[in-house]
Amino acid sequence: MKRGSWATNRYILDGASLNGVITRRALRQCGVSDGSITLRTSDGGKWRRILPGIILLHNGSPTLLQQQSAALLYGGEQSMLTGGTAVMQHGFDRVGGDVHILVPATMRRASSSFVRVERTHRLPKPLHRGRLAVAPLPRALVDSARALRNTGACTRLFAEAVQRGAADLDEIVRELREGPRRHGAVGWAAASELADDAHSVAEVQAQRLYVTSGLPKMVHNRDILDADGRFLGRPDGWIDSVGFGWQIDSFAHHLSPADHAKTLRRRADMERIGIIVVAHLPKQIRDDPSGVLDDLRAGYARALARPRPPVHTAQA
Numbered sequence: 575m576k577r578g579s580w581a582t583n584r585y586i587l588d589g590a591s592l593n594g595v596i597t598r599r600a601l602r603q604c605g606v607s608d609g610s611i612t613l614r615t616s617d618g619g620k621w622r623r624i625l626p627g628i629i630l631l632h633n634g635s636p637t638l639l640q641q642q643s644a645a646l647l648y649g650g651e652q653s654m655l656t657g658g659t660a661v662m663q664h665g666f667d668r669v670g671g672d673v674h675i676l677v678p679a680t681m682r683r684a685s686s687s688f689v690r691v692e693r694t695h696r697l698p699k700p701l702h703r704g705r706l707a708v709a710p711l712p713r714a715l716v717d718s719a720r721a722l723r724n725t726g727a728c729t730r731l732f733a734e735a736v737q738r739g740a741a742d743l744d745e746i747v748r749e750l751r752e753g754p755r756r757h758g759a760v761g762w763a764a765a766s767e768l769a770d771d772a773h774s775v776a777e778v779q780a781q782r783l784y785v786t787s788g789l790p791k792m793v794h795n796r797d798i799l800d801a802d803g804r805f806l807g808r809p810d811g812w813i814d815s816v817g818f819g820w821q822i823d824s825f826a827h828h829l830s831p832a833d834h835a836k837t838l839r840r841r842a843d844m845e846r847i848g849i850i851v852v853a854h855l856p857k858q859i860r861d862d863p864s865g866v867l868d869d870l871r872a873g874y875a876r877a878l879a880r881p882r883p884p885v886h887t888a889q890a
Contacts, residue, residue, distance in 0.1 A: 578604075578605040578606065578607075579605065580604045580605050580606055586604050586605075587601070587604055587606075587631060588631075590603070590604050591631055592643040592646070592647055592705060593639050593640055593643040593705065594630065594631050594632065594640055594643075595624070595628060595629070595630055595631070595636070595640050595643045595644045595647060596628075596629055596631060596647070597627055597628060597629070597647050598611060598627045598628075598629060599627070601629065611629070615629060618633075619633060620632070620633055621633060622634070622636075624636055624640075624641075624644050624687065625644050625645075625647075625648045625686055625687055625689060626648070626686060627648070628644045628647050628648050630644070638659075641673050641688055641689075642655055642659055642663075642673055642706055643705075643706065644689070645673040645675050645688075645689040646675065646706060646707060648675075648683070648686070648689060648691075649675045649676075649677045649681075649683060649689075649691065650677060650681060650683070652677065652678050652681075652697065653675045653676060653677045653707065654675065654676050654697075654698075654700040654707040654708055654709050655673070655674070655675055655706060655707065655708045655709060655714075656674050656675065656676050656692070656708075656709040656713060656714050656717040657669070657670055657672075657674030657690070657714060657717040657718045657721060658670035658671075658674065658718050658721065659673050659674060660674070660708045660709050660711075660713075660714035660717070660718075661711070661714045661715060661718050661731070663703040663706060663708045664703075664708070664711045664714065664740065665740070666731070666734060666735065666740075669718045669721070669722065669727075669731060670718060670721045670722075671688075672685075672688055672689065672690040673688055673689050673690065674690045674692065674717060674721070675689060675690070675691055675692070676692050676693075676694050676697055676698075676709060676717075677691055677692070677693055677694070677697075678693065678694070678697055679693045679694055679695045679697075681693060692717070696752065696753065698710055698713050711735060711740055711741045712741050712742075712745040712746050712748070712749045713749055715731060715732060715735055715741060715746055715749070716746060716749040716750055716753055716761055717753075718731060719731070719732075719750075719758075719760055719761030719764065720754075720756075720757040720758060720760075720761065721757075722760050722761075723760065724760070725760050725763045725764055725767070726775065728760045728761060728763070728764035729763075729764040729767050729768065729775050729778060730775050731764075732746055732761075732764050732765065732768055733768060733774050733775055733778075736768065737774060743765065743768055743769065746761075746765055747765050750762055750765060774822070775856075776822045776856035776859065777794070777810050777822050779856065779859050779860065780810065780811070780820070780822050780854070780856075780859050781794065781811075783859055783863050783866060783867065784811065784820075784870070786867070787867050787870055787871065788871075789813070789870060789871065789874050790813050790815060790874075791813075792811040792812060792813055792820065793811075793812050793814065793887070794810060794811055794812070795808055795809075795810060796808065796809075796812050796887040796888065797887065797888035798812065798819070798844065798849070798885055798886075798887060798888075799885065799886055799887070799888055800847060800884065800885055801884040801885070806840065806843050806844050806847065806849070806885065807819070807840035807841060807843060807844045807849075808840070809821050809844070809851065810822045812887065813874065813877070814886075814887060815882075816850075816874065816877040816878050816882055817848065817849050817850065817877060817882045817883045817885055818849070818850045818851075818852075818873060818874055818877035819844060819849055819850070819851040819852070820851070820852050820853075820854075820870065820873075821837075821841060821851055821852070821853040821854075822853075822854060822855075822856060822859070823837075823853050823854065823855050841853070847883050847884075847885065848880070848881075848883035849883055849885065850873050850874075850876050850877040850880075851873075852869050852870055852873035854866050854869065
């Protein structure tokens with residue numbers, strides 16, 4: 575059988591493929607006959623059919639990148655990644671198993687193998703990561719949330735995105751409100767936990783504990799300024815009437831050792847001007863809540879006993 579130039583010039587198929595994955599239609603356009611496609615995708619052949627009409631240009635297992643590429647080729651030109659694989663493309667840990675894609679509501683395309691297809695009237699404008707079309711992060715986060723059954727895992731996911739500044743909680747809530755209600759309970763519960771300015775799961779747990787302390791209400795994550803308007807710090811909790819701050823030292827929620835060192839310097843600045851700061855680890859909040867409450871009450875008593883330092887919050 576006479577073979578076309580595609581068989582001797584690998585650049586022809588490489589150029590027509592997406593990360594080593596190609597459609598049957600594109601193969602035909604490269605001059606590959608139906609017989610050659612069938613032969614090469616049969617048992618023991620050099621290629622592998624991984625989705626309807628989608629072929630991997632080797633006979634091994636596809637990488638995650640190749641699965642994502644195959645999903646987009648299967649979904650068509652307007653499709654895009656969303657959910658856990660899209661969250662990963664935005665620089666976060668992957669959530670969930672299937673490769674989740676969005677396609678127009680008017681398109682007939684069923685989920686298949688490792689691909690979960692969601693038809694939607696709310697198709698956002700995609701971003702691009704390399705050659706992959708990816709849903710914006712707020713949409714990807716909310717679509718990920720619908721696949722989760724654990725509120726804690728969802729809260730951690732949302733909290734990391736908010737803390738990094740990669741997504742705004744209002745954007746997440748807007749996606750929850752405008753999207754389908756089905757399977758939205760976990761996402762709503764996570765957003766509600768973060769609504770009181772808590773930027774980490776540890777802070778959420780801390781706020782729940784503080785409610786039982788009997789101490790005055792705290793505000794959270796407020797910028798503290800000195801009398802000249804110089805920024806001093808941003809404690810996780812703050813009682814403005816006495817100048818008392820509470821810090822949750824969760825190193826896992828700092829982006830780098832440099833960020834952690836900056837937090838320690840800020841705390842020293844606050845203490846130098848007379849602010850009382852009590853700090854705890856998330857492990858202490860979880861394992862010794864009564865000891866944490868004792869520390870908070872003692873810190874508040876110290877703050878109450880000395881003159882309030884000349885500081886104010888940025889919102890004041």
